[in-house]
Every structure is written in structure tokens, then in C-alpha cells.
Amino acid sequence: MKQAVEKSELIAKLQKEILSLQGFRTASDDKRLQFGLGPLENAFPNHVFPTGAVHEFISPGTAEAAATTGFLAGMLGTLMQDKKSCVWISTHRTIFPPGLKVFGIEPDRIIFIDLNKEKDLLWTVEEALKCEALAAVVAEVKEISLTESRRLQLAVERSRVTGFLHRCNPNKIENIACVSRWQIRPISSELEPGMPGVGHPRWDVQLLKVRNGTAGSWQLQWADGRFEHIPVLSKILPSAYIKKTG
Amino acid sequence: MERRFAYIWFCHLTTDQLAIRKPELKGIPFVLAAPERGRMVIRAVSPAANAAGIVVGMVLADARALMPDLKMFDQQPGKEERLLRALAAWFLRYTPVAAIDLPDGLILDITGCAHLWGGEQNYLEDILARLSAAGYHLRAAITDTVGMSWAVARYGTGRVIIERGAQREILKAMPPAGLRLAPEILDRLSKLGFYRIGSFIDMPRAVLRRRFGVSIAERLDQALGLVTETITPVQPVVPFDERLPCLEPIRTANGIQIAIRNLLEQICLRLLRENKGLRKSVLTYYRVDGVVQKIEIGTNQAVRNMEHLFKLFELKISTIRPGLGIELFVLEAPIVEALSRQQETLWTAAHQEDTAVANLLDRVAGRVGAGAVHRYLPDEHHWPERSLKQAASLDQQPDIPWPEDQPRPVSLLPKPEPIQVTSPVPDYPPMLFIYKGKVHKIRRADGPERIEQEWWIDNGLQRDYYCVEDESGARYWVFRSGHYDSGATQWYLHGFFA
Structure with missing residues (x-):
């Protein structure tokens, strides 16, 4: 009995070690950022959103892209708390900086890099990810291969910068070296019954893939300057669906 | 270091230039003349006119007597200098040190340049071929001294490239005019029967000086390379270097840091003035015991930010061995590139402790x-x-x-895109809209937010913005341009909310 307890303790310890080797910090590791994602955070290893890693967001259309931008802006608000700046790299930018203010960021602290050539895009993303002084790097990339994503992964492993790859309407979705793959769609907002107008931005957040974690789907909304989890429809994706996508 | 000079003599500088500008004059005898004491005196002759016996200094009337159909153009004062300066600037491709020699020559310091063309022969041929093709008549020479090159280019009969050591023999065979002397001295020399330089080159300098003045001895020494002759390049070459001699030998890292800061400050100021940035910098330090050592840094692109450069040097300070002390620091920037002032603003970001960004x-x-x-x-x-x-x-x-x-979308189209709408009541949000062939039924709507056109900037129609949400949950920012009752209203989609 005692041996069994020791064994399970040992396994837990080893698992933690493996996670930290893979770049996931444990909760006790310095001060952890509170993203306020609620139950969604349980999907990640150690129950904490992995910073210092590259996340992939897929948007099939413009409406989804706008939702993803909103969600990313909410995440950036937390990441940029310590007065660091953020770089937003894109080729055909439609971001309207005043619209980001709602998500708790000062839009003047975001540096936009608008490129003309796809060729320069990945180079710039890699250079930016290597820069430790940045809080986060958002890159609107259409296509990226496994090899290219490996380079980005290696860059963040050293610099601990959080990278978000926003892939809008990609031609093909293949495995790339990212800790997670997200898909965010807008869903109808809810208001008090009988009230006119449009409510808080509300999204269906799908975590299609997460390294060492559990994929799933949640509903979140952005209200009063923070994420709010909407428990009603939350469910873990059936395992068959996960297999298919990841 | 063995120095080599080239001299380019433009035999018909101004007339050649005129013939290049007016191709119809090519091969035609013509002259440039200017009024002098009430008559027109010829100042420049074209090769064809020269062949007919017309020379510089003739009165135009005399020349017309020789050749009635001689064409004449006015000579513009200062034209030669302007031309030579332009040519000297062109010659910077051959050497960084090019000087003009009025009225019709160029002096090039080609030390260490000719090997890039594969030797002096090719170098000279390249120059001659290019300028002859352009239409200039010219003669050129390469020797050890400016004076010798001048003489060979104008009065040389054989070789134009004189190797080191052979110039004395060549000079001996030249007429005294090859020494760049004043006409009265030349007159006296010829009266005394000195038709060749060889006949007086071995005379004691004191004798020559007493008889013909200071200049003849000086010119001889210059031609033979016994005294150096300085030339004034059209583009002054100033290396980027700063020196800091120290009153007391410096031995501490702190002192070295201060020295580097001082030097960087000066060099950065100069770089700023000249809109340049350095790519490579070398710090040479002279120790009191006579040891000279250097450390160098390189940058990815032109930089003139002192802090950034200092950081780069700071990493190397630990490798400096001051020994008994350093008495002189020299900071050089061997590689500099143009750097616009725009970039400077990025560097001086005050609130940004981290220059990494x-x-x-x-x-x-x-x-x-x-x-x-x-x-x-x-x-x-x-x-x-x-x-x-x-x-x-x-x-x-x-x-x-x-x-x-007011609500603002996270994503804004660069140009509003027209949409077709169905709106039941004036000044109400639409029931549905068609965008890119897709029908969006509107479930919720907010608005309108009227934004008036600023009449002092633009006089267009005002916009009534609505924030709408379709049945799939996507949120859009649409507006109606103009008043509803004006008849010609058009709806547009302008942005996407999160």
C-alpha cells in the first residue's frame, strides 16, 4: 500500500518534470497570469493557460476572424499588464485600433507591422518572437508548414514570448508545432428579456487540440472588462470529433 | 607606401563638350572666342580648326581670313571649372581622390586602385575608352608624381605609364615646358639654349634658383618626387575616427567605460550631422608599455545610437588588458552607411526601458x-x-x-462595401441585408449612431451607424449614407464586431 502511494507520487512528480521540460510551467512557478477563462483553463496541463508558447487560431470566415480578434484582444489585455508592448503582424490588416479599447488594451501600445510580401511575414514573426521585451506577438498568417512552425516554437522556447498565429481561411490545416489549436465563432448575445439592442460579445470557443490537455468546447462572453464563462451549453467534445480534427 | 598618380589632359575640353551637346558640330572647325581689348580672341579651338592652323590666342578676324566659314561661339567664363568638377565627380568611380587642374586637366591619386581593373594598363585603357567614346580628346599618363604625370600627358612621346625609378631619364628628354613653369621663365630658358630639361637638371639647385627663381627648383623636385605635392580632392576624404589621449594612464574598467562613452558621443554626433550610421567600429588602445591592441564590434545595420553601441562595446570591455595603463584610445568607424533621421526617433523612445523592441x-x-x-x-x-x-x-x-x-468594431473594412437591405420603417435598422450574395437576417440591432460629415474637411453625406447581429451570431457595423427621405440612400457594411 505504502509502495503504491510512493509510486503514484513518483509518477506525478515525473509527469510534472516532463511538463516543465516541454515548456509548461507549473502553477507554483513565479506569478501566474489570471486570464479569467474559468473552466476552460482546466483543459490545459497544470490548469493554467500556457504562456511562452505558440497558439494557433483558425477562422474560416470574416465574422469568425473578427470574433478571434476580439478574443485575442482579451487575452492580450492580461498579457500586457506589465507595461510591455505587443506586436501585431499582418499583410492585409483590417484591425481597427479604437475597437480594441473595449478589451482592456490601450491601442497605442500595440505596434502594427504591415507587410506587403508573405515572404517577409514569417521572418518578421520569428524575429519578433525572439524579442524578450514583448508581451505577445500576434501574427495573421494564412499558410504555415510544420517546419516553419518548428522554428517559431524554438524561438519562443528561448524567449518565453507568447505567440498567437491567427490563420484566416487557410487552404489546408495540417499539424503544426503549436501547443493548442483554437476555433472561435461568434454566437448570439443574450440580453435581459425584453431589452432591445445587442448584448456583450459572446463566443463559442473550441479547443480543437491541446498538447497534454483535454480538448473541448466552451461558451464565453466579454463583459465588464473580463471573460465570463457561460455554463449552460458547455460540453466536452466527443472523442471521435477530437480524433477527426487533430 | 608607393604612390601613383594619373593625369588626364583634355586637349579640347570646352569644344569637345560643345560638340557632344550639339552633334552637328562634330568634325566641323569651330572656335570659342571672348572679347578682349575690343576684339574677339580665340579661347578654344576644335580639333578640326586646330588642324587648319588656328590656335588659341589668335584674333578671330585673322582666323576668319584663314578659314572664311569658321564657326564661332561665345566662351562662357568659368565653364572649364564647372566641366572639370563634373568630370572629377564622375572619376570617383576610379579613385576616391580626384582633383581638378585648371584649365583642362584632372589629377587622380590612383594609389591602390588600379589593381581592381587588373593593372594600370587596363585601368588607363578603360578611362580612355570610356571618355573617347563619349567624344573627348584626351591624353593620360600614370607616374609616381603629379608633376611627372602632367609632363608625360602633355609632352610625352612614348610610353604613358612610367614605372618607378625611370622618370629621371624620361624627364631629361622633355622640353622645359613640361615643368609647369611661367612663360617668362620658359622664354629665358629657350634664349639660353636650354631646349631639354636634361641640359639643366643636374645643375646645382642654388644656381638654378638664382638665375630662374624659386619655382624651377621646386618644380623639378616635385616632378622627381623629392618633395611631395598636395592635391585638393573634389570630395574631401575624412575618415570617421576620434582620438582620446588620457592625461593619466587608465587602468580601470570604469575609466575605459568613460573613455568609450566619450568617443562614442563624438562619433555619433558626427554621424548624425552627416546622416550616416556605422556598421563596424574598431577601438584601438595604446598602452603605456607600447602594446597596441584593438577590439571591434559590428552591427546588423547602420546604427548611430550611442547607448546601443555602448552596450555592444560593454560586452567586450572585459577582454581589454590594460596592463600598466592605457594612454590613448582611438575609435574608428571603417564601415559607415547612410541612415535616415527617421530611424533615430525609434531609438530615443523615452518610456521604453527596453531597447530590444x-x-x-x-x-x-x-x-x-x-x-x-x-x-x-x-x-x-x-x-x-x-x-x-x-x-x-x-x-x-x-x-x-x-x-x-460608443461601440467600435475590432475590424474595419478599408472602404465601406455596399449592401442591399430591407428596412421596414424609416430610421429603423434593417430587417435583413445581403452581403456578398448571402442573406443575413438581423435578430438584434443597436443604433443609430449618427456621425456627421465634417463640413470643413469634406462635404459628403452623414452616416447613421447600426450595430446589428444576424441569426448566426455574427455582429456587423452597417450604416446608411444620407437622410432616409432624400430618396437616394445607400447602405454599407463597414466593420465587424467581435
Whole structure:
């Protein structure tokens, strides 16, 4: 009995070690950022959103892209708390900086890099990810291969910068070296019954893939300057669906 | 170091230039003349006129007697100098040190240049071929001294490239005119029967000086390379270097840091003045015991930011062995490149403790162009397209807070796209709209927010913005342009909410 307890303790310890080797910090590791994602955070290893890693967001259309931008802006608000700046790299930018203010960021602290050539895009993303002084790097990339994503992964492993790859309407979705793959769609907002107008931005957040974690789907909304989890429809994706996508 | 000079003599500089400008004059005898004491005196002759016996200094009337159909053009004063300066600037491709020699020659210091063309022969041939093709008549020579090159180019009969040591023999065979002497001295020499330089080159200098003045001895020494002759290049070459001699030998890291800072400050100031940035910098330090050592740094692109350069040097300070002390620091920038002032603003970001971001942006700007980096500040306009302005630098703070009172989309189309709508009641949001062939049924709507056109900027129609949500949950920002009752209203989609 005692041996069994020791064994399970040992396994837990080893698992933690493996996670930290893979770049996931444990909760006790310095001060952890509170993203306020609620139950969604349980999907990640150690129950904490992995910073210092590259996340992939897929948007099939413009409406989804706008939702993803909103969600990313909410995440950036937390990441940029310590007065660091953020770089937003894109080729055909439609971001309207005043619209980001709602998500708790000062839009003047975001540096936009608008490129003309796809060729320069990945180079710039890699250079930016290597820069430790940045809080986060958002890159609107259409296509990226496994090899290219490996380079980005290696860059963040050293610099601990959080990278978000926003892939809008990609031609093909293949495995790339990212800790997670997200898909965010807008869903109808809810208001008090009988009230006119449009409510808080509300999204269906799908975590299609997460390294060492559990994929799933949640509903979140952005209200009063923070994420709010909407428990009603939350469910873990059936395992068959996960297999298919990841 | 063995120095070599080339001299280019343009035999018919001004007339050649005129013939190049007016091709119809090519091969035709013509002269340039200027009035002098009430008559026209010829100042320059074309090769064809020269062949007919017309020379510089003739009176135009005499020349017309020789050749009645001689064409004449006015000579413009200062024309030669302007031409020579332009040619000297062109010659910078051959050597960094090119000087003009009025009225019709160029002096080039070609030390260490000719091997790039594969030897002096090829070098000279290249020059001659290019300028002859352009239409100039010229003679050139390469020797050890300016004076010798001058003489060989004008009076040489054989070889034009004189190797080291042979110039005395060549000079002996030349007429005294090859020494660049004043006409009265030449007259006296010829009266005394000195038709060749060889007949007086071995005379004692004191004798020559007494009989013919100081200049003849000086010119001889210059031609033989016994005294150096300085030339004034059209483009002065000033190396980027700064020196810091120390009163007391410096031995501490702290002292070295102060020295480097001092030197960097001076060099950066000069770089700023000349709109340049350095790519490579070498710090040479002279120790009291006579040892000279150097450390060097390189940058990815032109930089003139003192702090950044100091950081690069700081990493190497530990490798300096001051020994008994350092008495002299010399900082050089052997490689400098043009650097616009624009980039400077990125560096002086005051609130940015971390220059890493500026460094990153510098590299990005260096690769894809400075126009790629944007930062926005709110502007005092309600019109969405005008509600933000570009920040001039990284540290510019917003003058007004970002407006939060009205909803703004996260994504804005660069140009509003027209949509077809069905709206039941005037001044009500539409029931549905068709965008890119897809029907969106509207479930919820907010608005309108009327934004008037600023009449002092543009006189268009005002916009009534609605925030709408379709049945799939996507949120859009649509507007109606103009009043409903004016008849010609058009609806547009302008943005997407999160």
C-alpha cells in the first residue's frame, strides 16, 4: 500500500518534470497570469493557460476572424499588464485600433507591422518572437508548414514570448508545432428579456487540440472588462470529433 | 607606401563638350572666342580648326581670313571649372581622390586602385575608352608624381605609364615646358639654349634658383618626387575616427567605460550631422608599455545610437588588458552607411526601458522598409476613418484618451462595401441585408449612431451607424449614407464586431 502511494507520487512528480521540460510551467512557478477563462483553463496541463508558447487560431470566415480578434484582444489585455508592448503582424490588416479599447488594451501600445510580401511575414514573426521585451506577438498568417512552425516554437522556447498565429481561411490545416489549436465563432448575445439592442460579445470557443490537455468546447462572453464563462451549453467534445480534427 | 598618380589632359575640353551637346558640330572647325581689348580672341579651338592652323590666342578676324566659314561661339567664363568638377565627380568611380587642374586637366591619386581593373594598363585603357567614346580628346599618363604625370600627358612621346625609378631619364628628354613653369621663365630658358630639361637638371639647385627663381627648383623636385605635392580632392576624404589621449594612464574598467562613452558621443554626433550610421567600429588602445591592441564590434545595420553601441562595446570591455595603463584610445568607424533621421526617433523612445523592441523594429524596418511599422493614437474626429492618426515615434503619448462611449468594431473594412437591405420603417435598422450574395437576417440591432460629415474637411453625406447581429451570431457595423427621405440612400457594411 505504502509502495503504491510512493509510486503514484513518483509518477506525478515525473509527469510534472516532463511538463516543465516541454515548456509548461507549473502553477507554483513565479506569478501566474489570471486570464479569467474559468473552466476552460482546466483543459490545459497544470490548469493554467500556457504562456511562452505558440497558439494557433483558425477562422474560416470574416465574422469568425473578427470574433478571434476580439478574443485575442482579451487575452492580450492580461498579457500586457506589465507595461510591455505587443506586436501585431499582418499583410492585409483590417484591425481597427479604437475597437480594441473595449478589451482592456490601450491601442497605442500595440505596434502594427504591415507587410506587403508573405515572404517577409514569417521572418518578421520569428524575429519578433525572439524579442524578450514583448508581451505577445500576434501574427495573421494564412499558410504555415510544420517546419516553419518548428522554428517559431524554438524561438519562443528561448524567449518565453507568447505567440498567437491567427490563420484566416487557410487552404489546408495540417499539424503544426503549436501547443493548442483554437476555433472561435461568434454566437448570439443574450440580453435581459425584453431589452432591445445587442448584448456583450459572446463566443463559442473550441479547443480543437491541446498538447497534454483535454480538448473541448466552451461558451464565453466579454463583459465588464473580463471573460465570463457561460455554463449552460458547455460540453466536452466527443472523442471521435477530437480524433477527426487533430 | 608607393604612390601613383594619373593625369588626364583634355586637349579640347570646352569644344569637345560643345560638340557632344550639339552633334552637328562634330568634325566641323569651330572656335570659342571672348572679347578682349575690343576684339574677339580665340579661347578654344576644335580639333578640326586646330588642324587648319588656328590656335588659341589668335584674333578671330585673322582666323576668319584663314578659314572664311569658321564657326564661332561665345566662351562662357568659368565653364572649364564647372566641366572639370563634373568630370572629377564622375572619376570617383576610379579613385576616391580626384582633383581638378585648371584649365583642362584632372589629377587622380590612383594609389591602390588600379589593381581592381587588373593593372594600370587596363585601368588607363578603360578611362580612355570610356571618355573617347563619349567624344573627348584626351591624353593620360600614370607616374609616381603629379608633376611627372602632367609632363608625360602633355609632352610625352612614348610610353604613358612610367614605372618607378625611370622618370629621371624620361624627364631629361622633355622640353622645359613640361615643368609647369611661367612663360617668362620658359622664354629665358629657350634664349639660353636650354631646349631639354636634361641640359639643366643636374645643375646645382642654388644656381638654378638664382638665375630662374624659386619655382624651377621646386618644380623639378616635385616632378622627381623629392618633395611631395598636395592635391585638393573634389570630395574631401575624412575618415570617421576620434582620438582620446588620457592625461593619466587608465587602468580601470570604469575609466575605459568613460573613455568609450566619450568617443562614442563624438562619433555619433558626427554621424548624425552627416546622416550616416556605422556598421563596424574598431577601438584601438595604446598602452603605456607600447602594446597596441584593438577590439571591434559590428552591427546588423547602420546604427548611430550611442547607448546601443555602448552596450555592444560593454560586452567586450572585459577582454581589454590594460596592463600598466592605457594612454590613448582611438575609435574608428571603417564601415559607415547612410541612415535616415527617421530611424533615430525609434531609438530615443523615452518610456521604453527596453531597447530590444526598438532594436527589433529597427531590424524589421531595415529589412522591409520603414513604412511597415505603425502605431496609432486617437485623433479628435468622430468620423471613423479619421478617428486615429499615426504616432510619429514610439514614445508619443495620446493627447486625448481613447473614446469608449460608443461601440467600435475590432475590424474595419478599408472602404465601406455596399449592401442591399430591407428596412421596414424609416430610421429603423434593417430587417435583413445581403452581403456578398448571402442573406443575413438581423435578430438584434443597436443604433443609430449618427456621425456627421465634417463640413470643413469634406462635404459628403452623414452616416447613421447600426450595430446589428444576424441569426448566426455574427455582429456587423452597417450604416446608411444620407437622410432616409432624400430618396437616394445607400447602405454599407463597414466593420465587424467581435
